[in-house]
Amino acid sequence: MKLIGDIGGTKVLMALVDERGVIRQRCRLASAEFARFDDLLAAYLRDIDAPIEEGCLAVAGPVADDGRSAKVTNLPWTIDGAALETRFGLGPLWLINDFAAVAHGVTALKSEQTCLLQAGEPHEEGVKLVLGAGTGLGMAIIAGGRILPSEGGHIGFAPADETQWQVWRALQTEYGRVTAERVISGPGLANIHRILAGESLDPAAVVARARQNDAAAQRSLEVFFSAYGAFAGDMALAVLAHGGVFLAGGVTQHLLSELSTSGFLAAFNDKAEHAELVRRMPVSVVTAPDIGLQGAAAALRSGAFR
Numbered sequence: 001m002k003l004i005g006d007i008g009g010t011k012v013l014m015a016l017v018d019e020r021g022v023i024r025q026r027c028r029l030a031s032a033e034f035a036r037f038d039d040l041l042a043a044y045l046r047d048i049d050a051p052i053e054e055g056c057l058a059v060a061g062p063v064a065d066d067g068r069s070a071k072v073t074n075l076p077w078t079i080d081g082a083a084l085e086t087r088f089g090l091g092p093l094w095l096i097n098d099f100a101a102v103a104h105g106v107t108a109l110k111s112e113q114t115c116l117l118q119a120g121e122p123h124e125e126g127v128k129l130v131l132g133a134g135t136g137l138g139m140a141i142i143a144g145g146r147i148l149p150s151e152g153g154h155i156g157f158a159p160a161d162e163t164q165w166q167v168w169r170a171l172q173t174e175y176g177r178v179t180a181e182r183v184i185s186g187p188g189l190a191n192i193h194r195i196l197a198g199e200s201l202d203p204a205a206v207v208a209r210a211r212q213n214d215a216a217a218q219r220s221l222e223v224f225f226s227a228y229g230a231f232a233g234d235m236a237l238a239v240l241a242h243g244g245v246f247l248a249g250g251v252t253q254h255l256l257s258e259l260s261t262s263g264f265l266a267a268f269n270d271k272a273e274h275a276e277l278v279r280r281m282p283v284s285v286v287t288a289p290d291i292g293l294q295g296a297a298a299a300l301r302s303g304a305f306r
Contacts, residue, residue, distance in 0.1 A: 001048075002300055003055030003090065006098060006292030007037065009074030009135035010186070010250070013290060014044045016052075017297050026290070037077045038087065045088055054091040056296040056305070057081075058101030060136055062151060067305060070095045074135050094305040097149035098292055099138035102248045103130045104147060104302065105295030106286065113288040114246070115256060118265055120282035126242030129235055132249025132286075133188070133228060137181040141239055152235055153181045160230050160267070163196070163223055170195040184228045186251045192227075193220035207255065221255075222263060229267030233278050237271060244282040248291055256285055 001024075002017040008031065015026040027044055034040040061073040068081040081093040096104075106128065128142040137153030157178045159168040164183075171178045171191060182188055186203040193199065193206045197216040201209070209217035236245050252259065271278050288294060299305070 001050040001052055002297070003052045003057075003093070004293050004296040004300070005041075005055070005057040006101065006290070006296065007031075007057055007072060007077075007079070008060045008098065008250075008292075009072065012037075012040055013293050014041075015290075015293050016048070016050070017300070021297070021301065023290075023293060023297060026293070031075055037072070037079050038084065041084060041088065052088075052090045054300065055093045056101075056300045057093065057095050058098040058292045058296045059095050060098040060134075060138065063095050063097050063100075063149070067094045067096065070097075092305070094299075096296070096299055097138075097140065099130055099132070099140040099248075100147050100149040101292050101295035101299060102132070102138070102246075102286070103128075103140040103142050103295065104298040105288070105291040106130050106246050106248075107142065107147075108294070108298050109246075109286065109288065109291075113286065113291075114284040115260070115287055116282070116284050117247075117260060118268075118279070118281070118283040120244070121242075121280040122244055122282045123242040126244075127239050128243035128246065129232075129239055129241035130246045130248060131232060131235060132247050133185050133251040134249035135186055137179075137185050137188075137231075138249060139235065142243070143239075153184070154179045156180070157183050157227070158230070158234070160226065160270075164227060167192055167195050167223065180227075180231050184224070184231055188227075189220065189224045189251070192223050193217065196220055196223065203251065207258075210258070221258060225259060225262035225264045226267045229262075229264035230270065232264075232283075233268035233271055236268070236278055236281050237274060241281050244284060246284055246286050248286040252285060253287060253289065256287070259285065 059070040139152035
């Protein structure tokens with residue numbers, strides 16, 4: 001058996017892959033319930049009898065160049081592959097950035113696992129951009145068959161109008177440097193609503209209010225989508241993503257119905273003299289709920305670590 005995992009700030013998905021490539025014993029665990037990743041892995045492996053010949057863990061955070069250790073950005077977890085191998089008697093355990101794993105998964109996506117937002121004019125061999133909002137803001141690039149991890153979600157946030165400037169100014173007072181992730185993520189949506197509406201709600205509550213036609217929550221969502229679209233379009237322009245832009249992440253998938261009717265695409269395409277260039281870039285939402293797990297399995301199959 002092979003061990004795969006998708007380690008995020010809110011949840012962790014763990015599973016096994018059998019000799020036929022079938023994903024088995026999939027389990028979802030809440031990140032907040034464990035002080036360390038070692039404890040979470042111990043809980044998952046407690047009922048696993050089969051030996052683990054190798055594994056791949058997708059981690060929401062920067063990974064060491066040798067693929068053997070990582071720090072989770074939104075949790076106080078450091079993951080050490082060698083230490084886990086020794087403690088649990090595992091075969092080689094490799095770590096990759098979570099959106100690098102999503103990119104691996106995107107290379108094997110079926111058409112029914114995506115929802116097209118903008119048809120564009122796809123170039124099959126063109127650069128593909130994978131990004132998405134969840135607990136954080138992830139990004140990776142697929143170029144010439146290579147998958148390039150990125151921490152693009154931590155670039156500086158660029159406000160596009162007075163409302164976004166209001167959000168930026170409040171966050172700058174709180175945090176100093178304002179990254180895109182501070183605005184374009186689940187916690188980012190909560191930040192937007194707190195600043196604009198003057199009430200502290202978790203992201204799910206903001207969404208629930210918006211779906212009940214609460215005007216303040218709907219405004220917060222629209223600001224979120226406009227910022228998200230502008231960021232995605234900027235990154236697509238930066239890498240010339242003629243092969244397509246693929247949106248993933250838990251927040252993105254959960255808000256698919258709102259996203260498709262929001263100002264996301266208008267902001268994505270609002271690129272002045274380069275507007276026609278980005279309009280030719282296809283944009284899709286990845287709807288496969290376990291794309292990170294699929295990507296970790298695909299990375300093992302690809303021999304990327306050998």
